[in-house]
Amino acid sequence: MTKVLKENFIYFALLTVFVLFSILLRNDGFFTTSNLLNVLIQSAPIAIMAMFTCFVLSAREIDLSLGATIGLSTLVVAISLQAGLHWILSALLALLVSSLVGFINGFFVTVVKLPSFLTTLAFTGVITGVARWTTDLRTLSVGDRSFAGFFGGGKFYGIPSMIIWATALLVIGYVVLQHTKFGAWVLAVGDNPTSAQSQGIKVARVKMLVMVFSGFGAGLIGLLYAGRLESASYIMGSGDTLTVIAATVIGGTSLFGGKGSIPGLLAGSVLLGLLTNGLLLAGFSVTQQIIVQGLVLLLALSVSSKSKGDN
Amino acid sequence: MKNRKQIAGVGAIVLALTTLTGSFQAANANALVTKGPNGEAATACATVKLTSAQAKSVKAGKFSAALLWHTSSDFVTAVNAGAAASLKRMGIKVVATGDAQFDTAKQKANVDTAMAKKPSLILGLPFDGVAAAAAYKSAVAAKTKLVFLSNVPDKFAYGKEYVTIVTDDLAQMGIKAADSLATAMGAKGEVGYVFHDAAYYVTNQRDQAFKARILSKYPNMKIVSEQGLTDPAKGQEIAQAMLAKNPNLGGVYVTWAQPAEGVLAALKAAGNKTTKIVTLDLSEPLAVDMVRNGNVASITADAAYALGECMAVAGAIGLVKGKVPPFLIAPALTVTASNIEEGWKLSLNRPLPAIIKKELD
Numbered sequence: 103m104t105k106v107l108k109e110n111f112i113y114f115a116l117l118t119v120f121v122l123f124s125i126l127l128r129n130d131g132f133f134t135t136s137n138l139l140n141v142l143i144q145s146a147p148i149a150i151m152a153m154f155t156c157f158v159l160s161a162r163e164i165d166l167s168l169g170a171t172i173g174l175s176t177l178v179v180a181i182s183l184q185a186g187l188h189w190i191l192s193a194l195l196a197l198l199v200s201s202l203v204g205f206i207n208g209f210f211v212t213v214v215k216l217p218s219f220l221t222t223l224a225f226t227g228v229i230t231g232v233a234r235w236t237t238d239l240r241t242l243s244v245g246d247r248s249f250a251g252f253f254g255g256g257k258f259y260g261i262p263s264m265i266i267w268a269t270a271l272l273v274i275g276y277v278v279l280q281h282t283k284f285g286a287w288v289l290a291v292g293d294n295p296t297s298a299q300s301q302g303i304k305v306a307r308v309k310m311l312v313m314v315f316s317g318f319g320a321g322l323i324g325l326l327y328a329g330r331l332e333s334a335s336y337i338m339g340s341g342d343t344l345t346v347i348a349a350t351v352i353g354g355t356s357l358f359g360g361k362g363s364i365p366g367l368l369a370g371s372v373l374l375g376l377l378t379n380g381l382l383l384a385g386f387s388v389t390q391q392i393i394v395q396g397l398v399l400l401l402a403l404s405v406s407s408k409s410k411g412d413n
Numbered sequence: 414m415k416n417r418k419q420i421a422g423v424g425a426i427v428l429a430l431t432t433l434t435g436s437f438q439a440a441n442a443n444a445l446v447t448k449g450p451n452g453e454a455a456t457a458c459a460t461v462k463l464t465s466a467q468a469k470s471v472k473a474g475k476f477s478a479a480l481l482w483h484t485s486s487d488f489v490t491a492v493n494a495g496a497a498a499s500l501k502r503m504g505i506k507v508v509a510t511g512d513a514q515f516d517t518a519k520q521k522a523n524v525d526t527a528m529a530k531k532p533s534l535i536l537g538l539p540f541d542g543v544a545a546a547a548a549y550k551s552a553v554a555a556k557t558k559l560v561f562l563s564n565v566p567d568k569f570a571y572g573k574e575y576v577t578i579v580t581d582d583l584a585q586m587g588i589k590a591a592d593s594l595a596t597a598m599g600a601k602g603e604v605g606y607v608f609h610d611a612a613y614y615v616t617n618q619r620d621q622a623f624k625a626r627i628l629s630k631y632p633n634m635k636i637v638s639e640q641g642l643t644d645p646a647k648g649q650e651i652a653q654a655m656l657a658k659n660p661n662l663g664g665v666y667v668t669w670a671q672p673a674e675g676v677l678a679a680l681k682a683a684g685n686k687t688t689k690i691v692t693l694d695l696s697e698p699l700a701v702d703m704v705r706n707g708n709v710a711s712i713t714a715d716a717a718y719a720l721g722e723c724m725a726v727a728g729a730i731g732l733v734k735g736k737v738p739p740f741l742i743a744p745a746l747t748v749t750a751s752n753i754e755e756g757w758k759l760s761l762n763r764p765l766p767a768i769i770k771k772e773l774d
Binding site: 131134238241331379 | 507508518548
């Protein structure tokens, strides 16, 4: 396989799957504006979260608590709204609580010096437990129209707000990672922490910041889910952790730090969304859908990780 | 003055206790009858049939359907098979099948995706009423007929947003499990109660009916330990703790098959051959133990395949603007070693697995 193909595998894979589905499912409603818009809306939260995860992975850390934090954020906003708090304050409170989760994760990683894999895995239990206890396992309704319209459920000049959120955040993420000092520090810390330290980069501070960003990102996804699904539950987002990490890694971000790609993770997220959509429209049984998705993911991971020399 | 206050306080406590006891007994009585998610009275699935004129209209209508489930399991496979076979017989084409994997975002994504194929009918299980209300919005807007299994999206109205709800006779399942455990224990002894500790209409009704039946009909059976369960993989740990605290347990009710497999493992590990297990939903390892005359006394099952057929027929009637009652139920059956072959077929529409058949032979 040529180097160009290997390095850009995710884009070729996305294009191939898109063209294949457009031809094979032309009579099944795949190539319609509403369906393609659906794919983008469904992929948007994964892409946004993948952007935050890209920073975490690039700094050679991982956040396995993001799914639980998403659920917690939906609950904080729902409880606040039900208590009569203004929707903007409710959203800010949810972001604050989620960022605090990121801060606690960061504290254990940078001060107590625990591996982020274990810290965030352990903290997942704490977050989920608190979320379950707070709501007694109930799903809460999110009825505030302004909130739902602003976060995920509405449209702005005919464009679904979920897509506007994703575009804005991915552009910001791209600029920060590629064109700011902070982005360079993150990549340097992930590439070689000792060398980064010797260059005067405050490694612990960078790691703390990416963990806080991750918590903040999960909180934001929680708001987008709560807005789009008009509900909140401790279980919301719990299945997203691995999907987000997979989308980030097949998009060219290294699991071992030092390399991140925002356009790549966007392609990865849309590829996963397209697969789910196309296989369902193709009339595949659920079992067949799972097998095909697993095989495509395996292929994409094999090629994209080889292209970076990750072994 | 002080005495008056004391008398008033005692009176208030007695009144509160009386009220609480009264409401508890009322709740028990209610638990013994299957009600719809919004308290609807039940109608038997067997009474819902297409007339020949309706069957002709359905065939001529060239309708299509999407089958959108909450998860994948033996139960869902059987419901799906029953629905697909029945839809095919009526000339309705299945255009999409989905599994939300208990993820509310995926549930909405599946509905939105399926709508690209413009199905005339969706059969599905909206596993979270609040989230499902937003998930099924696009289908309601497109006037797609909806038939739900076991649950209903919040604020959806019968006859307006959906055709009907179909489910098991949930209370009967709990009652049958209680009767079966009573038979196995000679209607006396200590009972462990492992219930689903989550706000889920299906398991909650089944669990409550079991408990209500034991309390109301079997005075010599005493529930000595109640343990909530949220993670089905924790059955073994729960049973170990329960047995450590109550070594004389005569029987254990487990909310469904997967955690019951863990409970069975715990009993086996402890060398316990006397404590009986009753649970709900068929499972191969439990059935093997049952036919070997082990700890498992019975498994109460639902007619899953029939549930799928019932959903399909109700949906077809809805498509041709016929009248369907708001809440339909399919019967429950108690499966023991003596009727396992028929029970397996009736519930899952599959032949008995070879390993169980071998044990029987």
